[in-house]
Amino acid sequence: MPLVPTGELIARVRSADGAVAAFNVITLEHAEAIAAGAERVGRPAILQISENAVKFHGGDLSAVAAAAAAVARASSAPLGLHLDHVVSPDLLRTAHTEGFSSVMFDASKLNYGDNVKATAEAVRWGHERGIWVEAELGRVGGKDGEPPLDAHTPGVRTDPAEAAAYVADTGVDALAVAVGSTHAMTRRTATLDHTLITALRDAVPVPLVLHGSSGVPDDELRAAIAAGMTKINIGTALNTAFTGAVRDHLAAHPDVVDPRKYLVPAREAMAGTVAHFLTVVSP
Numbered sequence: 001m002p003l004v005p006t007g008e009l010i011a012r013v014r015s016a017d018g019a020v021a022a023f024n025v026i027t028l029e030h031a032e033a034i035a036a037g038a039e040r041v042g043r044p045a046i047l048q049i050s051e052n053a054v055k056f057h058g059g060d061l062s063a064v065a066a067a068a069a070a071v072a073r074a075s076s077a078p079l080g081l082h083l084d085h086v087v088s089p090d091l092l093r094t095a096h097t098e099g100f101s102s103v104m105f106d107a108s109k110l111n112y113g114d115n116v117k118a119t120a121e122a123v124r125w126g127h128e129r130g131i132w133v134e135a136e137l138g139r140v141g142g143k144d145g146e147p148p149l150d151a152h153t154p155g156v157r158t159d160p161a162e163a164a165a166y167v168a169d170t171g172v173d174a175l176a177v178a179v180g181s182t183h184a185m186t187r188r189t190a191t192l193d194h195t196l197i198t199a200l201r202d203a204v205p206v207p208l209v210l211h212g213s214s215g216v217p218d219d220e221l222r223a224a225i226a227a228g229m230t231k232i233n234i235g236t237a238l239n240t241a242f243t244g245a246v247r248d249h250l251a252a253h254p255d256v257v258d259p260r261k262y263l264v265p266a267r268e269a270m271a272g273t274v275a276h277f278l279t280v281v282s283p
Protein backbone atom coordinates (compact mmCIF):
# COMPACT_ATOMS: atom_id res chain seq x y z
CA MET A 1 0.00 0.00 0.00
CA PRO A 2 1.23 3.55 -0.59
CA LEU A 3 3.05 5.28 2.26
CA VAL A 4 0.66 7.13 4.55
CA PRO A 5 1.73 10.67 5.56
CA THR A 6 2.68 10.85 9.23
CA GLY A 7 0.33 13.80 9.78
CA GLU A 8 -2.55 11.70 8.50
CA LEU A 9 -1.70 8.70 10.73
CA ILE A 10 -1.47 11.03 13.72
CA ALA A 11 -4.75 12.79 12.91
CA ARG A 12 -6.56 9.44 12.60
CA VAL A 13 -5.45 8.13 16.00
CA ARG A 14 -5.79 11.50 17.71
CA SER A 15 -9.44 11.82 16.76
CA ALA A 16 -9.97 8.48 18.54
CA ASP A 17 -7.89 9.53 21.59
CA GLY A 18 -5.35 6.86 20.63
CA ALA A 19 -1.70 6.79 19.63
CA VAL A 20 0.59 5.48 16.91
CA ALA A 21 3.98 3.85 17.51
CA ALA A 22 7.07 4.96 15.61
CA PHE A 23 9.96 2.48 15.44
CA ASN A 24 13.58 3.25 14.61
CA VAL A 25 15.11 1.64 11.52
CA ILE A 26 18.84 0.93 11.45
CA THR A 27 19.12 -2.02 9.08
CA LEU A 28 16.93 -3.52 6.37
CA GLU A 29 15.92 -6.19 8.91
CA HIS A 30 14.49 -3.49 11.20
CA ALA A 31 12.25 -2.20 8.41
CA GLU A 32 11.13 -5.73 7.49
CA ALA A 33 10.39 -6.53 11.13
CA ILE A 34 8.33 -3.37 11.64
CA ALA A 35 6.26 -4.12 8.55
CA ALA A 36 5.84 -7.78 9.59
CA GLY A 37 4.83 -6.84 13.15
CA ALA A 38 2.32 -4.24 11.93
CA GLU A 39 0.80 -6.70 9.47
CA ARG A 40 0.60 -9.41 12.14
CA VAL A 41 -1.57 -7.29 14.42
CA GLY A 42 -3.27 -5.14 11.76
CA ARG A 43 -2.12 -1.77 13.13
CA PRO A 44 -0.56 1.31 11.51
CA ALA A 45 3.01 2.26 12.39
CA ILE A 46 5.73 4.75 11.51
CA LEU A 47 9.21 3.76 10.34
CA GLN A 48 11.71 6.38 11.42
CA ILE A 49 15.35 6.85 10.51
CA SER A 50 17.47 8.95 12.85
CA GLU A 51 20.44 11.15 12.04
CA ASN A 52 22.56 8.67 14.02
CA ALA A 53 21.38 5.83 11.75
CA VAL A 54 22.29 7.94 8.73
CA LYS A 55 25.78 8.44 10.22
CA PHE A 56 26.02 4.65 10.66
CA HIS A 57 25.36 4.33 6.91
CA GLY A 58 28.32 6.58 6.15
CA GLY A 59 26.24 9.76 6.08
CA ASP A 60 24.18 8.51 3.15
CA LEU A 61 20.44 8.76 3.77
CA SER A 62 19.36 7.61 0.34
CA ALA A 63 20.06 3.85 0.47
CA VAL A 64 18.55 3.15 3.90
CA ALA A 65 15.61 5.47 3.20
CA ALA A 66 14.90 3.86 -0.17
CA ALA A 67 15.02 0.41 1.44
CA ALA A 68 12.67 1.41 4.28
CA ALA A 69 10.27 3.12 1.86
CA ALA A 70 10.24 0.07 -0.44
CA VAL A 71 9.52 -2.28 2.47
CA ALA A 72 6.74 0.01 3.70
CA ARG A 73 5.15 0.35 0.25
CA ALA A 74 5.18 -3.44 -0.20
CA SER A 75 3.37 -3.94 3.12
CA SER A 76 -0.37 -4.37 3.56
CA ALA A 77 -0.19 -2.31 6.79
CA PRO A 78 -0.59 1.49 6.77
CA LEU A 79 2.97 2.74 7.32
CA GLY A 80 4.57 6.18 7.33
CA LEU A 81 8.19 7.29 6.97
CA HIS A 82 9.73 9.84 9.34
CA LEU A 83 13.21 11.38 9.67
CA ASP A 84 14.12 11.44 13.38
CA HIS A 85 16.32 13.56 15.67
CA VAL A 86 17.70 15.74 12.90
CA VAL A 87 20.27 18.24 14.13
CA SER A 88 22.04 18.93 10.83
CA PRO A 89 20.34 21.57 8.64
CA ASP A 90 21.83 19.80 5.58
CA LEU A 91 20.10 16.53 6.51
CA LEU A 92 16.88 18.40 7.24
CA ARG A 93 16.90 19.68 3.67
CA THR A 94 16.83 16.11 2.33
CA ALA A 95 13.66 15.30 4.30
CA HIS A 96 11.29 15.69 1.39
CA THR A 97 13.11 12.99 -0.61
CA GLU A 98 12.62 9.21 -0.51
CA GLY A 99 9.05 9.28 0.79
CA PHE A 100 9.55 11.14 4.09
CA SER A 101 6.41 13.06 5.00
CA SER A 102 7.71 14.24 8.36
CA VAL A 103 10.79 15.15 10.32
CA MET A 104 11.73 15.69 13.95
CA PHE A 105 14.04 18.69 14.11
CA ASP A 106 16.01 18.40 17.35
CA ALA A 107 17.26 21.71 18.73
CA SER A 108 16.68 20.59 22.33
CA LYS A 109 20.31 21.05 23.29
CA LEU A 110 20.13 24.77 22.47
CA ASN A 111 18.94 27.39 24.95
CA TYR A 112 15.25 28.32 24.70
CA GLY A 113 15.70 31.34 22.43
CA ASP A 114 18.04 29.57 20.00
CA ASN A 115 15.79 26.48 20.00
CA VAL A 116 12.78 28.64 19.03
CA LYS A 117 14.73 30.45 16.29
CA ALA A 118 16.21 27.29 14.71
CA THR A 119 12.95 25.34 14.98
CA ALA A 120 10.80 28.14 13.54
CA GLU A 121 13.17 28.23 10.55
CA ALA A 122 12.94 24.42 10.16
CA VAL A 123 9.14 24.60 10.34
CA ARG A 124 9.01 27.36 7.73
CA TRP A 125 11.20 25.27 5.44
CA GLY A 126 9.17 22.11 6.05
CA HIS A 127 5.76 23.64 5.63
CA GLU A 128 6.73 25.16 2.28
CA ARG A 129 7.28 21.56 1.15
CA GLY A 130 4.33 19.90 2.88
CA ILE A 131 6.50 18.31 5.58
CA TRP A 132 5.02 17.72 9.07
CA VAL A 133 7.53 18.91 11.67
CA GLU A 134 8.03 17.65 15.24
CA ALA A 135 10.38 19.38 17.69
CA GLU A 136 11.50 18.91 21.30
CA LEU A 137 11.25 21.17 24.31
CA GLY A 138 12.85 20.03 27.57
CA ARG A 139 15.50 17.33 27.53
CA VAL A 140 14.60 13.64 27.20
CA GLY A 141 18.31 12.76 27.48
CA GLY A 142 20.16 9.46 27.17
CA LYS A 143 21.11 9.92 23.51
CA ASP A 144 24.60 9.26 22.16
CA GLY A 145 25.68 7.52 25.33
CA GLU A 146 25.04 10.53 27.59
CA PRO A 147 24.01 9.53 31.12
CA PRO A 148 20.30 9.76 32.01
CA LEU A 149 19.34 13.28 33.08
CA ASP A 150 18.03 13.95 36.57
CA ALA A 151 14.36 14.61 35.84
CA HIS A 152 14.20 17.08 38.74
CA THR A 153 16.88 19.39 37.35
CA PRO A 154 15.31 22.70 36.24
CA GLY A 155 14.83 22.80 32.46
CA VAL A 156 14.83 19.02 32.06
CA ARG A 157 11.05 18.42 32.28
CA THR A 158 8.91 20.40 29.87
CA ASP A 159 7.07 23.34 31.41
CA PRO A 160 3.44 23.67 30.16
CA ALA A 161 3.44 27.49 29.91
CA GLU A 162 6.77 27.47 28.07
CA ALA A 163 5.46 24.68 25.80
CA ALA A 164 2.42 26.79 24.85
CA ALA A 165 4.66 29.75 23.94
CA TYR A 166 7.09 27.46 22.07
CA VAL A 167 4.36 25.92 19.91
CA ALA A 168 2.89 29.35 19.14
CA ASP A 169 6.31 30.84 18.30
CA THR A 170 7.60 27.95 16.17
CA GLY A 171 4.45 26.63 14.46
CA VAL A 172 5.46 22.98 15.06
CA ASP A 173 2.99 20.21 14.19
CA ALA A 174 3.88 18.02 17.21
CA LEU A 175 5.84 18.45 20.42
CA ALA A 176 8.26 15.96 21.99
CA VAL A 177 8.20 16.52 25.72
CA ALA A 178 10.29 15.46 28.70
CA VAL A 179 8.01 13.78 31.25
CA GLY A 180 10.26 11.17 32.88
CA SER A 181 11.40 8.88 30.05
CA THR A 182 14.99 8.71 28.85
CA HIS A 183 16.55 7.28 25.69
CA ALA A 184 18.34 3.93 25.41
CA MET A 185 16.93 2.18 28.47
CA THR A 186 17.32 -1.60 28.22
CA ARG A 187 14.98 -2.24 31.17
CA ARG A 188 11.38 -1.09 31.30
CA THR A 189 11.47 0.70 34.63
CA ALA A 190 10.67 4.34 33.79
CA THR A 191 7.95 6.14 35.72
CA LEU A 192 6.22 8.98 33.89
CA ASP A 193 4.66 12.16 35.27
CA HIS A 194 1.07 11.67 34.09
CA THR A 195 -0.14 14.89 35.75
CA LEU A 196 2.43 16.79 33.69
CA ILE A 197 1.36 14.97 30.50
CA THR A 198 -2.25 16.05 31.10
CA ALA A 199 -1.16 19.64 31.81
CA LEU A 200 0.90 19.68 28.60
CA ARG A 201 -1.98 18.23 26.57
CA ASP A 202 -4.25 20.98 27.91
CA ALA A 203 -1.63 23.67 27.28
CA VAL A 204 -0.72 22.97 23.64
CA PRO A 205 -2.93 22.49 20.57
CA VAL A 206 -0.63 19.93 18.88
CA PRO A 207 -0.06 16.18 19.48
CA LEU A 208 2.50 15.19 22.13
CA VAL A 209 5.35 12.77 21.42
CA LEU A 210 6.94 10.40 23.93
CA HIS A 211 10.61 9.65 23.24
CA GLY A 212 12.58 6.91 24.95
CA SER A 213 9.55 4.64 25.15
CA SER A 214 11.60 1.40 25.24
CA GLY A 215 12.12 1.92 28.97
CA VAL A 216 8.45 2.56 29.74
CA PRO A 217 6.37 -0.39 31.07
CA ASP A 218 3.14 -1.32 29.26
CA ASP A 219 0.83 0.11 31.94
CA GLU A 220 2.78 3.38 32.02
CA LEU A 221 2.47 3.60 28.23
CA ARG A 222 -1.29 3.02 28.40
CA ALA A 223 -1.64 5.68 31.09
CA ALA A 224 0.53 8.12 29.10
CA ILE A 225 -1.71 7.68 26.06
CA ALA A 226 -4.83 8.14 28.19
CA ALA A 227 -3.28 11.34 29.56
CA GLY A 228 -2.56 12.71 26.08
CA MET A 229 0.47 11.17 24.33
CA THR A 230 -0.12 10.57 20.59
CA LYS A 231 3.20 9.42 19.05
CA ILE A 232 5.19 6.77 20.91
CA ASN A 233 8.84 6.46 19.81
CA ILE A 234 10.51 3.06 20.28
CA GLY A 235 14.05 2.15 19.26
CA THR A 236 16.18 0.36 21.84
CA ALA A 237 13.61 -2.39 22.49
CA LEU A 238 14.05 -3.58 18.90
CA ASN A 239 17.83 -3.65 19.29
CA THR A 240 17.54 -5.53 22.58
CA ALA A 241 15.42 -8.17 20.84
CA PHE A 242 17.70 -8.29 17.77
CA THR A 243 20.97 -8.57 19.65
CA GLY A 244 19.58 -11.03 22.19
CA ALA A 245 18.48 -13.36 19.41
CA VAL A 246 21.84 -13.09 17.63
CA ARG A 247 23.68 -13.74 20.88
CA ASP A 248 21.53 -16.81 21.65
CA HIS A 249 21.92 -18.19 18.14
CA LEU A 250 25.70 -17.76 18.08
CA ALA A 251 26.03 -19.30 21.55
CA ALA A 252 24.07 -22.35 20.41
CA HIS A 253 25.78 -22.52 16.98
CA PRO A 254 29.37 -21.33 17.45
CA ASP A 255 30.44 -22.51 13.98
CA VAL A 256 27.79 -20.61 12.00
CA VAL A 257 29.07 -18.19 9.35
CA ASP A 258 26.02 -17.53 7.15
CA PRO A 259 24.46 -14.32 8.57
CA ARG A 260 21.02 -15.42 7.43
CA LYS A 261 21.10 -18.15 10.06
CA TYR A 262 21.10 -15.60 12.91
CA LEU A 263 19.39 -12.71 11.12
CA VAL A 264 16.22 -14.78 10.65
CA PRO A 265 15.64 -15.25 14.42
CA ALA A 266 16.85 -11.69 15.07
CA ARG A 267 14.35 -10.22 12.62
CA GLU A 268 11.60 -12.43 14.01
CA ALA A 269 12.42 -11.31 17.57
CA MET A 270 12.08 -7.67 16.46
CA ALA A 271 8.78 -8.39 14.68
CA GLY A 272 7.42 -9.93 17.90
CA THR A 273 8.50 -6.85 19.86
CA VAL A 274 6.86 -4.55 17.30
CA ALA A 275 3.62 -6.53 17.43
CA HIS A 276 3.61 -6.40 21.23
CA PHE A 277 4.15 -2.63 21.43
CA LEU A 278 1.51 -2.03 18.76
CA THR A 279 -1.14 -3.89 20.72
CA VAL A 280 -0.24 -1.87 23.83
CA VAL A 281 -0.16 1.48 22.01
CA SER A 282 -3.20 0.97 19.78
CA PRO A 283 -5.38 -1.74 21.36
Ligand code: G3H
Binds near residue numbers: 085184214215235236
Ligand atom coordinates in the same frame (compact mmCIF):
# COMPACT_ATOMS: atom_id res chain seq x y z
O1 G3H B 1 13.37 8.92 18.75
C1 G3H B 1 13.47 7.73 19.09
C2 G3H B 1 13.12 7.27 20.40
O2 G3H B 1 13.00 8.27 21.31
C3 G3H B 1 13.58 5.93 20.82
O3 G3H B 1 14.01 5.86 22.15
O4 G3H B 1 15.52 3.94 21.88
O5 G3H B 1 14.87 4.72 24.13
O6 G3H B 1 13.19 3.59 22.67
P1 G3H B 1 14.42 4.43 22.76
Ligand code: ZN
Binds near residue numbers: 183211212233
Ligand atom coordinates in the same frame (compact mmCIF):
# COMPACT_ATOMS: atom_id res chain seq x y z
ZN1 ZN C 1 14.06 10.12 20.65
